[in-house]
Amino acid sequence: MLYRMIPGDQSREITWQEFRNTFFDKGLVEKLTVVNRSRVKVNLHRDATAQVYPDSPAANGNFYYYFSIGSVEAFERRLDDAQKELGIPSSERIPVAYRDEISWTGTVLSFAPTLLVIGSIFWLSRRASSGAGQSGIFGIGKSRAKLFNHETDVKIKFKDVAGMDEAKVEIMEFVSFLKQPERFQKLGAKIPRGAILSGPPGTGKTLLAKATAGEAQVPFFSVSGSEFVEMFVGVGPSRVRDLFAKARKNAPCIIFVDEIDAIGKSRARANIGGGNDERESTLNQLLTEMDGFNTTEQVVVLAGTNRADVLDKALMRPGRFDRHITIDRPTMDGRKQIFLVHLRKIVTSEDMDYLSGRLAALTPGFSGADIANCVNEAALIAARGNADQVIMIHFEQAIERVIGGLEKKSLVLSPEEKRTVAYHEEFSSPSPSGQVTAKQIQAGHAVCGWFLKYADPLLKVSIIPRGQGALGYAQYLPQGEQYLLSLAQLMDRMAMTLGGRVSEELHFDTVTSGASDDFNKVTRMASAMVTKWGMSKDIGTLYYDDDEQKLQKPFSEETARKIDSEVRKLIDEAYNKCKTLLTERKTEIGLIAEELLSKEVLGREDMVRILGKRPFEENKDFEKFFDRGHTSAPPPFPGEDQVPPASPTPP
CATH class of the missing domain: 3.40.1690.20 (name from scop)
Known part of the structure; x- marks a missing residue:
């Protein structure tokens, strides 16, 4: 036209x-x-x-x-x-x-393929760099760190972080220096260059770093370690330089590098085949920026990792990361504080002190992320049942969902299978954290846990199929959070773990393959007692590493035979102890199994009613939450993961 x-x-x-x-x-x-x-x-x-x-x-x-x-x-x-x-x-x-x-339209059309190719390259370069906030293909060497404004974006304070009091005390030093640097500089002190936050996943490393920025009221740069490494040579060091250049312009500020092990692994084990290593170049640039000639700015580097053991020694030395802060899974008191933080937004009429304490007792080994997931799951269960508020039973069902998995209503067991499961269920024997996942347990485990002094007594057991390959769910009440285990405690735990196979031998004509995980657990425990913990008189106080990557054993064939003999001796001793106990308590095992068949779910109060009060002193921290009673009768609702409750707890 x-x-x-x-x-x-x-x-x-x-x-x-x-x-x-x-x-x-x-x-x-x-x-x-x-x-x-x-x-x-x-x-x-x-x-x-x-x-x-x-x-x-x-x-x-x-x-x-x-x-x-x-x-x-x-x-x-x-x-x-x-x-x-x-x-x-x-x-x-x-x-x-x-x-x-030649017409001008023909001339233009002759250049159309070339213009199309150039336009496509330009569009792709802008799209590739749009995530970093850069425009054009020349922005590939720019840092992709996201800047959070301390006035609008970083709202988290230390009061929002619970369960890690020691870590907060350590990191408050950075906050004090960033807010009042002259207070330290007049005495000749230098600002710490950085801190490594290490610990299991979900324990709150990133949350603590954000709270540090929120308390200090300074800009906060957040970047992942993997974002420094690209397919192009030299991009990683360029991004490190650009990141620190931006940080110096915004000083005082905080840089948080999450998952720093992506670029900070030890250089001794890397680059075996020779050639250029982009990660090593990026690490060298990071080392130079953190402690080179230009180190007078108030730039604090915080780094989070789950694997502090693989980091390079040059990165961990003072002057770069002066503080090594370990954030472990919270203790019972720490879990109670975390529950109180997450329960603020939950609509419930339960007594907060009792509710948080009971939930903390029910969740040994949970990290902060697990607790947040548990509280959210309880609210979802209550919403599916059209409840006006979240009550105790909803929280208990949420814990069962997190530990045991989703209830499988499509998996229907025959009466014969249910009877076998009741005596020898598809569960795992109790883990040190108190959680139990899908492997092996039975009524014999419950009786062993009840009458062995150092074993963990049963809290709840169900033969309703859950999770992947699990024909039920069980939860134990740990006898406090122990970090050191004696020989007597380990022997009781091994005897309890073998309770499944012993109960099978006592009540059935033949045994099944269901105890394989029990044998694996007992063998590992006995091997550690002999080769690592010095609990064998014949082997003595020697330590042998069982690293499977090593081609050669660290001991001779004669020592290997002694180790095998000692391991078998310990397991046989635990087996005989378990068999003696379960032979005396054969009637109680039958009562527990039949009760489980009829009700499908047994609680602590059922164990007390059938077996009597446990003949040992209980943990005082747990007794006040489980023996004083609390109403938990749930309203029936067609939730996808509804768990039939145990017998009502007496008021």
């Missing part, structure tokens, strides 16, 4: 016969021009044409006629024949010119 609107020459196509009869034979043709060897443009005498054809558009200078030809040779031959026929002498014959023309 635009092309046609632009004023220019106008034309009309005619045939050879029309050309000859209308113009050529009447002597109106002034000149012929062959364009692109396919078309002939006819130039007429305007004055003569205006006299012969006064209404013809050819009288206008912007109009011309043309006709198409098959080949130039045929056109020239027909033109000569026509001029001979009219008797035109050679000196007066019509001149013929030849010209090649």
Whole structure:
């Protein structure tokens, strides 16, 4: 449309016969021009044409006629024949010119593929760099760290971080220095360069770093260690330089590098095959930026990792990361504080002190992320049941969901299978944290836990299938959080773990493969007692590492036979202890199994009713939450993970 609107020459196509009869034979043709060897443009005498054809558009200078030809040779031959026929002498014959023309539209279209390729590269470069806030392909070496404004983005304070009091005390030094640096500088102190926050996943390393920025009221740069490494050589060091350049412009500020082990692994084990190593170059640049010649700015570097043991020694030395802060899973008191933080947003009428204490007792080994997930799951369960508020039973069902997995209603067991499961269920024997996942347990485990002094008594057991490959769920009440275990405690735990197989032998004609995980657990425990903990008189106080990657054992064949003999001796001793106990308590095992068959869920109060009060002193911290009673009768609802409750706890 635009092309046609632009004023220019106008034309009309005619045939050879029309050309000859209308113009050529009447002597109106002034000149012929062959364009692109396919078309002939006819130039007429305007004055003569205006006299012969006064209404013809050819009288206008912007109009011309043309006709198409098959080949130039045929056109020239027909033109000569026509001029001979009219008797035109050679000196007066019509001149013929030849010209090649290319339209501007054709010129543009010829460049279209090139323009398309250039445009695609430009668009892809902008798209690739848009995540980093850079434009153009030259922004690939820029840092991808996200800047959080301390006035609008960082709202987390230390009061929002619970369960890590020691770590908060350590890191408060950074906050004090960033807020009042002159208080330290007048005494000659230098600002600590950084701190490594290490610990299991979900314990709150990133949360603590954000709280530090929120308390100090300074800008906060957050970046992942993997974002420094790209497929292009030199990008990692360039991004490190750019990150620290931005940080110095915003000083005082905090840089938080999450998962620093992605670039900070030890250089001794890397680059075995030679060649350039991008991670090593990035680490070298990071070392230079943290403790090079330019170290006077108030830039604090915090780093989080789950694997502090693999980090390079040069990165961990004072002057770079001055503080090594370990954040472990919270203790019972720490879990109670974390529950109180997350319960602020939950609608419930339960007594907060009792609720948080009971939930902390029910969740040994939980990290902060596990606790947040548990509280959220309780609210979801209450919402699915159209409840007005979240009550205790919802929290207990949420804990069962987190530990045991989703209830499998599609997996229906036959009566024979249920009976076998009741005596020897598909559970795991108790872990040191008190959690139990899908492996092996039975009524024999419960009786052993009840009558062995150092074993963990049963809190709740169910034969409702849960999780992946689990035919039930169980939870034990740990006897406090112990960090040191004596020989007597380990023997009781091994005896309890073997309770499944012993109970099978006592109550069934044949045994099953269900105790394989129990045997694995007992063998590992006994091997550690012999090779690492010095609990064997024959082997003595020696330590043998069982690293499977080593091709050669660290001991001789004779020592290996002694170790095998000692391990078997310990397991046999635990087996005999378990068998003696369960033979005496064979009646109680039957009562527990039959009760489990009829109710499918047994709680601590059922164990007390059937077996009597445990003949040992209980943990005082747990007794006040489990023996004083608390109402927990749930309203029935069709939730996808509803768990039939145990017997109502007496008021």
